[in-house]
Amino acid sequence: MEINSVRVVRYDFYRRGHQDQVDASLQEVFENKTELHPQTLEFGETDIETNSTLYTDATDQIQSDLFESIQTFLITDPIPRYFCHTLTIATLTAEEQDQMDVGDPMGNRTRREDWATEIESIASAYGSSLIQPEGPAPVIILVEPTLDSLPSGEQTSFDPIHSRTVSEMFDQYAGTLDTFGFYPTEHINTIDNSYTLTFNRDQVIDFPLSILVTREQVQLDGENPVDYWRSWIGFGYTRIKSVTSILMMQHWLIWRRQEIKEIDQELYGYDLRDTRLEDLTAELRNEEQQLEQLRRKWVESHSAAVDEFHDIQELVECYQRGDEDTVFDVAMEKGDQSYLYECLSCLDSEFQIFSATLERVETKLEMFISVVQDRIQSSATESNLELQSTVTNLTILLAVIAVIELGLNHLSKDIFLTVTQFVAQSGILLAGMVLLAVGFILGYTHT
Numbered sequence: 099m100e101i102n103s104v105r106v107v108r109y110d111f112y113r114r115g116h117q118d119q120v121d122a123s124l125q126e127v128f129e130n131k132t133e134l135h136p137q138t139l140e141f142g143e144t145d146i147e148t149n150s151t152l153y154t155d156a157t158d159q160i161q162s163d164l165f166e167s168i169q170t171f172l173i174t175d176p177i178p179r180y181f182c183h184t185l186t187i188a189t190l191t192a193e194e195q196d197q198m199d200v201g202d203p204m205g206n207r208t209r210r211e212d213w214a215t216e217i218e219s220i221a222s223a224y225g226s227s228l229i230q231p232e233g234p235a236p237v238i239i240l241v242e243p244t245l246d247s248l249p250s251g252e253q254t255s256f257d258p259i260h261s262r263t264v265s266e267m268f269d270q271y272a273g274t275l276d277t278f279g280f281y282p283t284e285h286i287n288t289i290d291n292s293y294t295l296t297f298n299r300d301q302v303i304d305f306p307l308s309i310l311v312t313r314e315q316v317q318l319d320g321e322n323p324v325d326y327w328r329s330w331i332g333f334g335y336t337r338i339k340s341v342t343s344i345l346m347m348q349h350w351l352i353w354r355r356q357e358i359k360e361i362d363q364e365l366y367g368y369d370l371r372d373t374r375l376e377d378l379t380a381e382l383r384n385e386e387q388q389l390e391q392l393r394r395k396w397v398e399s400h401s402a403a404v405d406e407f408h409d410i411q412e413l414v415e416c417y418q419r420g421d422e423d424t425v426f427d428v429a430m431e432k433g434d435q436s437y438l439y440e441c442l443s444c445l446d447s448e449f450q451i452f453s454a455t456l457e458r459v460e461t462k463l464e465m466f467i468s469v470v471q472d473r474i475q476s477s478a479t480e481s482n483l484e485l486q487s488t489v490t491n492l493t494i495l496l497a498v499i500a501v502i503e504l505g506l507n508h509l510s511k512d513i514f515l516t517v518t519q520f521v522a523q524s525g526i527l528l529a530g531m532v533l534l535a536v537g538f539i540l541g542y543t544h545t
Contacts, residue, residue, distance in 0.1 A: 099271040100244040104195055104278065106165070106306075107238040108186040108217040109342040110227040111349065117174070117182045121151070123224045124170060124184075127160045128153035132324050139336050141177065142416035142425045148175045148335060152327055160220045164213060166191045168220060169327055173335070177416060178409040181346065185331075185338065186221050188213075200273040210239065210279055214306050230352040236345050237306040238338065241278045245312075264294070264430055279308035286430040287437040288312075289337050295437060302440045303348055307341065340417075340426040344441045347410055351448055354403045358455055400456065407452070417442060 112120055125131055134150040156168040165188035174182040190213070198206055214237040221227065229236050264286060268275060272282040281296040288294045292313040298304065313333075417424040423436035435443075 099274050101195065101241060101274070101278070102244040103242045104190040105240040105242070106188045106190065106213045106217050107240060107338065108188075108214075108221045109183065109236040109238070109338075109345055110186075110221055110224070110229050111181045111183040111346045112228060114174070114180055114182055117172070120182070120184065120224050121172060124153045124172060127157050127223050128170065129155040129157060134328055134331070137332055137335075139332075141175075141336050141339065142418055144177065144416055146175045146177055148173055150331055150335075152324060152331075154323060154327070156220075160223055162188070162216050162220065164191065164194050164216050165189060167323075169323075170224075171327075171331055173331075175339075177413050178346075178406070180406050180409050183342070183346070184221070184224060185342075186217060188217050188220070198277045200277055203276065206277050207279075210306060213237070213239070228349065228353055230349045230356070233349040233352050234303050234305040234345065236342075236349070238341060239279055239306050239308045240311055241275075241280075241308060242311040264288075268296070275310070279306060280310070285434055285437070287427055288430060289340060289427045289438075292333075293337050297437050297440070299440060302437070302444055303344065305345070309341075337426075340424075340438060343413055344438065344445070347413070347445050350406065350410065351445070351452055354406070355452060355455065358403070403456065407449075411449075414442060414445075 130153065132152045132154070134152055136147050136149050138145050138147050140146075151172045153170045153172070160168060162168070168186065168188045170187070171185045172182065173185065194209075197209060214235050217237060218235075268280075268282040268286060275282050275296075281298055284296045284298050286294065286296050289309075292311065294310040294312050295307060297307075417426065417438060419439055419442060422434070422439060423429060424438045424442070427436045427438045429436045
């Protein structure tokens with residue numbers, strides 16, 4: 099088997115609101131920008147209209163000794179509607195391709211890792227990427243053999259009905275294929291009879307993912323590369339999208355879970371201890387304001403996450419999963435589950451955890467807000483009761499003063515003097531009686 103070319107494809111996704119920013123960044127590192135005509139392509143059982151912009155002729159800022167040429171597509175389609183994405187395609191130089199050695203598995207792996215690192219450095223110039231470092235490397239290695247170098251008849255035999263022939267061919271060329279990251283002894287899978295890949299079921303979502311291109315491609319016209327890449331994206335987009343959508347779902351989950359985790363951690367900072375209300379009133383007011391700010395942050399994040407999650411669920415439906423495969427791919431061995439089916443099965447459990455986490459954090463936030471507001475209300479009620487008691491006492495005091503003032507203003511001086519003398523004499527008599535009572539009690543207790 100002769101390898102005609104090797105292309106390293108980097109995938110990044112962005113919020114649609116960042117599209118203009120990404121476009122501006124791409125124009126800074128590519129000399130030419132070409133708006134391609136919209137294409138209506140079949141994705142699963144859904145027709146999607148794709149809009150693509152091609153950026154060619156990379157500037158020195160992103161040139162690399164590893165790659166012969168670099169192109170990038172900025173693409174939007176309605177599934178999912180909230181995101182756009184880029185495909186950065188770098189073709190290996192002939193010299194770099196010749197460095198791959200069948201007898202040097204560790205060296206080959208290092209070189210493949212270098213390709214992924216180099217194309218990541220190139221893509222970082224675009225900015226605003228939402229690819230998460232905790233996720234799998236968003237890189238696909240497209241290996242295009244010279245089809246004439248395959249044994250006669252095998253050029254069109256990458257079909258489940260020829261599964262034995264394909265398995266035998268992978269065994270025959272195991273050394274060459276292993277060099278570029280294939281696992282010839284593992285599960286073999288085909289996407290639309292055009293892309294063939296292998297994978298280890300123990301680590302399904304594992305990138306870089308090597309794909310063998312097994313259908314005739316258009317030939318590159320050095321004088322008009324735009325026409326070539328227009329044809330290339332028309333052929334390859336839906337096939338690549340079936341794989342990169344798995345990457346987007348994985349990275350989206352990591353991204354959104356991190357946002358929710360940050361809000362969840364902020365909630366752990368609140369101490370709902372049971373202390374005297376009068377000591378906590380100012381603190382409760384402060385916590386209420388902080389929780390209200392957190393609620394606004396949560397509403398914004400939660401609303402976007404739910405909308406995007408619904409969008410992603412629609413994307414999953416396009417795969418129309420059966421018992422063992424999807425509408426896009428099929429396992430070459432009967433009884434095996436296809437690659438994309440395995441990927442979606444892995445993601446399904448993560449989707450359930452994500453949905454449960456959304457509900458848990460929202461419930462906890464509402465509980466915290468409710469408790470703080472109840473305590474503030476309770477504190478306000480107690481303060482109102484104390485205020486009412488104070489007002490009542492003050493009213494009585496004012497009434498007594500008013501009566502005294504009335505007496506002073508309207509009673510004659512003689513009557514006033516008589517009353518005053520009576521009160522004084524009564525006071526002396528009352529004091530004497532109190533002293534006698536105290537003396538009697540003390541004497542009685544002493545005996």
